Structures are given as C-alpha cells and as structure tokens.
Amino acid sequence: MHKHHRALGLATAPPVGVSSAAEIAKLRPVQPVTLLRPHAARRAARFFIEKFPGRSLYAVKANPSPELLELLWAEGVTHYDVASLGEVKLVAETLPGATMCFMHPVKAEEAIGEAYFTHGVRTFSLDTLDELDKILRATATGGEPATDLNLVDIVDVGGGFPSTYPGMEPPPLETYFDVIHRTFEALPISYSAELWCEPGRALCAEYASVLVRVEKRRGAELYINDGAYGALFDAAHIGWRYPVALVREEDSSVRPMAYSFYGPTCDDLDHMAGPFELPADVQPGDYIEVGMLGAYGCAMRTVFNGFTVGERVIVEDEPMASLYGAVAATRRSNVVKL
Ligand SMILES: Cc1ncc(COP(=O)(O)O)c(C=O)c1O
Known part of the structure; x- marks a missing residue:
C-alpha cells in the first residue's frame, strides 16, 4: 500500500x-x-475451471493487463484466445508456458506466419475456406503444408458470457453451462470432439x-x-x-x-x-x-x-x-x- x-x-x-x-x-x-x-478475478477463473463442462480459454482482448494474465494462469487457465500479433507477443512474453489460440477469423497472412513460426501458435480459427488457404500457405515450409496444426474437432462456443450491470441481471452461469453441455452432447460429432469456451467479460x-x-x-x-x-x-x-x-x-x-x-x-x-x-x-x-x-x-x-x-x-x-x-x-x- x-x-x-x-x-x-x-x-x-x-x-x-x-x-x-x-x-x-x-x-x-x-x-x-x-x-x-485480484481476488475477484481468481474467483471467476476458479468458477469456469471447475464448472464449465469443457476447456475455458481467456479472451485477452477484454483486459490484456499482464498482472491479470498471471493470476488467471495461476488459477489454471492454460489457453488464451488471442486476436492479433500484439496479443500473441504479449502472452508469449508474460506466460511462456501458455497455449495460444489465434481466434480472429480474419487474420493477416504475415501475422499467421509469425504466430506459427516465432511463437509456436498451432490453433487458428477460420470460418471460410479462403482463411483455411491462407493458414495453410502461411504455415507451409518449402511448399509443404504444416503437419502439426491443431486439427482435432473442437466445438468452441466463444465468449459472450454475461456479467451483471444495472438493468441487466442475467440468469446464473450454471444455467448457461447446462444448456451448452446438453446441446454439445446431442451434436452428431466424434466422441473425441472437445468443448471449448473463450470468455472475456465474465472472467474480468x-x-x-x-x-x-x-x-x-x-x-x-x-x-x-x-x-x-x-x-x-x-x-x-x-x-x-x-x-x-x-x-x-x-x-x-x-x-x-x-x-x-x-x-x-x-x-x-x-x-x-x-x-x-x-x-x-x-x-x-x-x-x-x-x-x-x-x-x-x-x-x-x-x-x-x-x-x-x-x-x-x-x-x-x-x-x-x-x-x-x-x-x-x-x-x-x-x-x-x-
Ligand atoms: C473471438 C472472440 N472470442 C471471445 C470474445 C470475448 O467475448 P466476451 O468478452 O463477451 O466473453 C470475443 C469478443 O469480442 C471475440 O471476438
């Protein structure tokens, strides 16, 4: 003090x-x-880690402060949703052991390349075939496509979990988690598919x-x-x-x-x-x-x-x-x- x-x-x-x-x-x-x-952010991280029926990433854009990243990491948040090369560099410097996932669906090819070759990023999101082409081009070596990209089926429900503000008191988070869990279980997808979420607001x-x-x-x-x-x-x-x-x-x-x-x-x-x-x-x-x-x-x-x-x-x-x-x-x- x-x-x-x-x-x-x-x-x-x-x-x-x-x-x-x-x-x-x-x-x-x-x-x-x-x-x-810090105790409030720790409590939120513990809640997601213990109760979300899958993996919880932190969406760095919501608050990129290094102290916050460190305390989320200490509570067991191992994966980070990064949306720009700046966020990739920040997380790489602050949490060298963290797994980064480049979740912006529209990325610069140069940013994909640098994230992959310099910072070890292996998970990239996409929602069009154009973006897939870009990722494959940017991560290729000597004309050969990369073989270590993360190609496991992942259902990522994204962020958008609520917080509470005047006039906006949401139902309990457990209700969101239950609906997500039930819907995921009912999907016609492989048993090995993973369920992810990437909250920003709710964690910080x-x-x-x-x-x-x-x-x-x-x-x-x-x-x-x-x-x-x-x-x-x-x-x-x-x-x-x-x-x-x-x-x-x-x-x-x-x-x-x-x-x-x-x-x-x-x-x-x-x-x-x-x-x-x-x-x-x-x-x-x-x-x-x-x-x-x-x-x-x-x-x-x-x-x-x-x-x-x-x-x-x-x-x-x-x-x-x-x-x-x-x-x-x-x-x-x-x-x-x-
Ligand atoms: C790709 C992506 N993931 C996660 C988030 C985090 O959203 P929220 O803070 O609403 O949880 C955002 C926010 O814009 C986003 O664009």
Whole structure:
C-alpha cells in the first residue's frame, strides 16, 4: 500500500493492509484511480475451471493487463484466445508456458506466419475456406503444408458470457453451462470432439472499478474526471450502465436521483447518458466508484486530450456487483460511507 500511496502523491499513508474503495477515497486522489480486485478475478477463473463442462480459454482482448494474465494462469487457465500479433507477443512474453489460440477469423497472412513460426501458435480459427488457404500457405515450409496444426474437432462456443450491470441481471452461469453441455452432447460429432469456451467479460468484469472525482455539477449532470476516452468508453458509445456508488465521509440519507456524466475532455462525445442513480446531494469534490470496469473498460483507455491512465491500486473489498455471489452487504446501496 505504501508504494501505491506514494504513487498517488498523497500526504498520509493509509494503514497497512486496509485497502478498499473507501480508504482510497479518504486520500482524496486528484486523478481517477483504478481499483484492482485480484481476488475477484481468481474467483471467476476458479468458477469456469471447475464448472464449465469443457476447456475455458481467456479472451485477452477484454483486459490484456499482464498482472491479470498471471493470476488467471495461476488459477489454471492454460489457453488464451488471442486476436492479433500484439496479443500473441504479449502472452508469449508474460506466460511462456501458455497455449495460444489465434481466434480472429480474419487474420493477416504475415501475422499467421509469425504466430506459427516465432511463437509456436498451432490453433487458428477460420470460418471460410479462403482463411483455411491462407493458414495453410502461411504455415507451409518449402511448399509443404504444416503437419502439426491443431486439427482435432473442437466445438468452441466463444465468449459472450454475461456479467451483471444495472438493468441487466442475467440468469446464473450454471444455467448457461447446462444448456451448452446438453446441446454439445446431442451434436452428431466424434466422441473425441472437445468443448471449448473463450470468455472475456465474465472472467474480468469484476476485476476492476474506477474511483472518479466530481469536478462540477450542473443540475442532473455531473462532470467527472474519467469518461469516454478513459474507462467509460462503453458507457458513452453504447449507453452501457455501470453500477455507481457515492463514496464520501458524511452519510447521505438524501433520496437518489438519476444523473448523467460528462468526462474530462473537451469533446462532445465525452458524455455518458446513464442514467446513474446517486443521492440527490452529490457535490463537486465527492468521489464516485464506478464498478465492473475490468472488462472493456480499463483496456479501452486512451491519452486523448492529455488525460493520463492514472494510478492503479489493489483493494481487498468486494466488487460492486458479482455473478459469483460475493458482494458485501454494505455495497448493495449506492452510498459507501467512509
Ligand atoms: C473471438 C472472440 N472470442 C471471445 C470474445 C470475448 O467475448 P466476451 O468478452 O463477451 O466473453 C470475443 C469478443 O469480442 C471475440 O471476438
């Protein structure tokens, strides 16, 4: 924690071992702070490894952070769905023992060749014969097709497993797994066929949230210090609603109201319509935790308009919502008292 504290440029050290959204807000960080919950990602990985009736790959695109890759690997995720040469190189460097599967159905021939010859990739997805030709050409040696490509029958149901967001509470994951299992068993395919899935979101949505500061209020509009060009890309561009909680010293018993957010850049698109439910007395200087940003949130950050990525701090409290049944009772409201 001391390391994080120095990085935040804050004057007083937080007590060692106490790390939660509320503790970080007490330090009054000027920049948005990404709160990382390794225990939540571990729990998600264990769930898939133990309960999915086949092999679970991790779709690296959802969050390519090396710390996350390492902790998924430690929980037993051995196969990684990579979609670009950049992801191939990242996984090769971070997890030298991992098996990479190049799952983008449209690949550059040069990328296939480099993945195969330099990084040992042997599994490539395709959905057209053109792509098969490309893979065979790119992996051939002296005009001879490669003989070590992974040609076992695999039924890969892909990603797309849900996470939980306001207004989008999905059925339990076990229900998805049961349907997939029953359907797979009924397919007229070889007994040796394998069942795979490649979740991104479900493995890492709960891994991170972001603590933002309110810079200005204008009626039901809050100007916050992160936005469409930061971790809230999906909130702005596809109207995704994330869970939010006011994190402040004095309790707020004021009833909630619906807000929209503006991000920090001077850009029309930096607007998140929400609605985000927060107490009616939110003021500039307040902190808000925006949850479930571990997937397609932190990974989408840019430095547009001079705003930086900000600090990352490991916290031990529970995520704001969970598919894995582990949200602390104190976090079920939209107010967290310091
Ligand atoms: C080929 C492929 N696999 C897996 C995923 C992960 O999807 P999700 O994060 O919805 O699980 C994606 C997402 O775009 C994808 O394109």
